[in-house]
Amino acid sequence: MKIIVAIKQVPERDARIRIDSSGRWIALDDIEFRMNESDAYALEEALLLKEAHGGEVIVLSAGPERVGQTIREALAKGADRGIHIASDSLASLDALGVARLMAAAIADEHADLILTGLQSDDLGLGQTGVILAELLGIPHSSLILKIEKTDSGLRLLRELEDGWFQHISLPTPALLTIQSGNTKLRYATLMGIKKAKTKELRTVDAASLGIDAQPGLLLDAVALPSRQKTTQMLPGTPAEAAAALVAKLQQEVRVL
Amino acid sequence: MSTVLVILEAKSGSPSRISLEALAAGAALATATGAQLAAAMVGPAAAMDSLGSLSAAIAIEHPLLDRYTADGYTAACAQLIARLQPDYVLFPHTYQVRDFAPRLATRLGRVLLSDVTAFSLDGNTVTFTRQLFQGKLNGHYHAAAPAPCLVSIQAGAFHAAPSAPTSIPVESFAPALEPSAIRTQPGEPFRAATQTVDLSSAPLIVSVGRGIKDEANIALVQELAQALGAELAASRPICDAGWLPMERQVGSSGQTVAPKLYLAVGISGAIQHLVGMKGSQCVVAINKDENAPIFEIADYGIVGDLFEVVPALTTAIRKAKG
Numbered sequence: 001m002k003i004i005v006a007i008k009q010v011p012e013r014d015a016r017i018r019i020d021s022s023g024r025w026i027a028l029d030d031i032e033f034r035m036n037e038s039d040a041y042a043l044e045e046a047l048l049l050k051e052a053h054g055g056e057v058i059v060l061s062a063g064p065e066r067v068g069q070t071i072r073e074a075l076a077k078g079a080d081r082g083i084h085i086a087s088d089s090l091a092s093l094d095a096l097g098v099a100r101l102m103a104a105a106i107a108d109e110h111a112d113l114i115l116t117g118l119q120s121d122d123l124g125l126g127q128t129g130v131i132l133a134e135l136l137g138i139p140h141s142s143l144i145l146k147i148e149k150t151d152s153g154l155r156l157l158r159e160l161e162d163g164w165f166q167h168i169s170l171p172t173p174a175l176l177t178i179q180s181g182n183t184k185l186r187y188a189t190l191m192g193i194k195k196a197k198t199k200e201l202r203t204v205d206a207a208s209l210g211i212d213a214q215p216g217l218l219l220d221a222v223a224l225p226s227r228q229k230t231t232q233m234l235p236g237t238p239a240e241a242a243a244a245l246v247a248k249l250q251q252e253v254r255v256l
Numbered sequence: 257m258s259t260v261l262v263i264l265e266a267k268s269g270s271p272s273r274i275s276l277e278a279l280a281a282g283a284a285l286a287t288a289t290g291a292q293l294a295a296a297m298v299g300p301a302a303a304m305d306s307l308g309s310l311s312a313a314i315a316i317e318h319p320l321l322d323r324y325t326a327d328g329y330t331a332a333c334a335q336l337i338a339r340l341q342p343d344y345v346l347f348p349h350t351y352q353v354r355d356f357a358p359r360l361a362t363r364l365g366r367v368l369l370s371d372v373t374a375f376s377l378d379g380n381t382v383t384f385t386r387q388l389f390q391g392k393l394n395g396h397y398h399a400a401a402p403a404p405c406l407v408s409i410q411a412g413a414f415h416a417a418p419s420a421p422t423s424i425p426v427e428s429f430a431p432a433l434e435p436s437a438i439r440t441q442p443g444e445p446f447r448a449a450t451q452t453v454d455l456s457s458a459p460l461i462v463s464v465g466r467g468i469k470d471e472a473n474i475a476l477v478q479e480l481a482q483a484l485g486a487e488l489a490a491s492r493p494i495c496d497a498g499w500l501p502m503e504r505q506v507g508s509s510g511q512t513v514a515p516k517l518y519l520a521v522g523i524s525g526a527i528q529h530l531v532g533m534k535g536s537q538c539v540v541a542i543n544k545d546e547n548a549p550i551f552e553i554a555d556y557g558i559v560g561d562l563f564e565v566v567p568a569l570t571t572a573i574r575k576a577k578g
Binding site: 011013014017019026094095096099118121122123124125126127130131133134135139140141142143159160161162163164165166167168169170171179180181184214215216217218219220221222223224225226229231232233234238239241242243245246248249250252253255256 | 326327330350351354355356358359361362363365366367368369370371383386387388389390391392393394395396397398399400401439440441442443444445446447448459460466484492493495496498508509510511512516517537538540541545547549551552553554555556557558559560561564565567568569571572573575576577
């Protein structure tokens with residue numbers, strides 16, 4: 001099976017969020033980046049499928065030069081080669097624009113399966129994968145926990161709301177967005193890290209893909225959210241704060 | 257006259273609560289933009305009899321839509337939109353909408369504005385707000401493309417209107433669908449296992465998140481829960497990691513709870529978690545990040561290192577209980 005995994009590089013989860021001088025995004029200096037969490041699960045599923053059935057795992061990512069590190073990390077975990085859509089101005093595109101770049105970059109690959117995480121930890125649009133499926137004219141399913149190869153295609157376990165699940169069958173080629181949590185993520189081994197340096201990482205200039213960059217949606221500004229409730233902060237040392245909270249739980253909340 | 261179309265989702269045969277919230281958002285948007293409000297739902301006309309004042313109520317009916325598929329719903333909604341030519345199409349932001357609405361938007365050459373929490377009118381431009389970075393930041397967007405503008409509305413962002421008889425007769429709309437156009441075969445929904453922990457009736461809950469860092473540290477919150485006489489719950493990452501069983505998960509993919517006290521330890525408060533617990537009577541949050549979104553809905557907050565605060569709190573509670 002030839003599998004493409006689309007991964008995104010996002011700011012570290014604990015990164016301190018500061019709005020930049022444009023007021024349209026966060027300040028990126030001093031920020032550490034890492035692989036988007038649900039994309040890491042998509043990569044894991046791809047590697048498991050390859051181990052079980054053979055084939056090739058290709059990692060696809062778009063963004064500035066630093067994205068190369070995240071692709072190398074995926075190669076170190078066991079992906080076979082990488083495609084980097086190089087662009088310093090992805091933020092000027094909407095999800096459709098980014099998916100169009102991806103569709104153009106992988107048009108000649110004719111993959112059996114495309115996997116990606118269900119949503120990014122930064123923008124959280126949760127759409128790029130589904131849009132890509134429509135652009136490529138292939139079926140998709142989202143929020144997938146388990147993938148089983150069958151004679152006619154794939155049998156999937158899909159998460160529904162409130163603790164419900166369902167099985168879905170679909171033919172390949174197909175695109176799936178992966179929900180986190182089904183498997184444990186592997187770490188890159190030293191050997192893997194060494195090998196990754198020699199693996200093919202092809203850089204495609206986004207401008208060469210000939211995509212009309214007119215976005216249909218514009219992010220005009222970002223702002224820190226205002227509080228919905230007045231939170232009473234309990235200051236002091238841990239012992240002082242704990243004592244103050246116990247007093248509140250006894251007198252106000254009346255649960256002690 | 258322009259139209260705001262709200263596409264509702266049925267749950268057990270009638271519009272789901274979050275669908276009615278999306279309808280309320282649609283009504284507010286229609287009022288603000290001087291548009292008329294239409295509603296549509298896949299299902300029988302009888303299920304749409306209590307939607308209040310509408311310019312059109314449309315039951316989308318076709319045997320191939322009996323079970324949800326992205327292909328079927330995308331094709332059906334695309335045909336309905338072509339017929340009604342709405343300026344805005346609103347959806348509830350559910351797992352099902354997340355599955356097909358991006359595909360529908362792409363087919364129309366548009367991008368879905370997903371998980372919207374609010375909108376405002378600025379001259380002739382409607383600005384929509386949605387959350388970024390798991391709720392740590394708000395983003396303000398506007399649509400630059402021609403109509404229709406597709407928007408999904410976050411659960412709890414708008415209040416559903418009290419139910420009232422639908423003001424006009426419900427029309428039936430039968431889209432043209434071919435079995436061959438539906439490429440996925442969905443199975444019957446099921447629950448994984450019988451749940452042995454019913455968090456929904458627990459009066460006191462101590463809930464733990466990513467901030468606990470390591471499985472070995474779970475004991476810290478276990479002791480706190482024990483001292484308090486509370487059930488132990490967790491956010492998704494903790495259950496994903498296998499540190500606590502899935503049945504203790506609170507949030508959109510887990511249980512919904514409304515205890516008297518919800519004590520959130522090391523939980524940042526991503527929306528997927530908040531929807532499962534924001535009905536709690538009192539929320540206490542312990543987090544090292546003073547900007548964590550959990551503090552937006554907390555009644556009491558302690559900013560600090562949970563590895564110091566939690567043991568101190570356990571000791572203080574034991575002392576108070578004698």
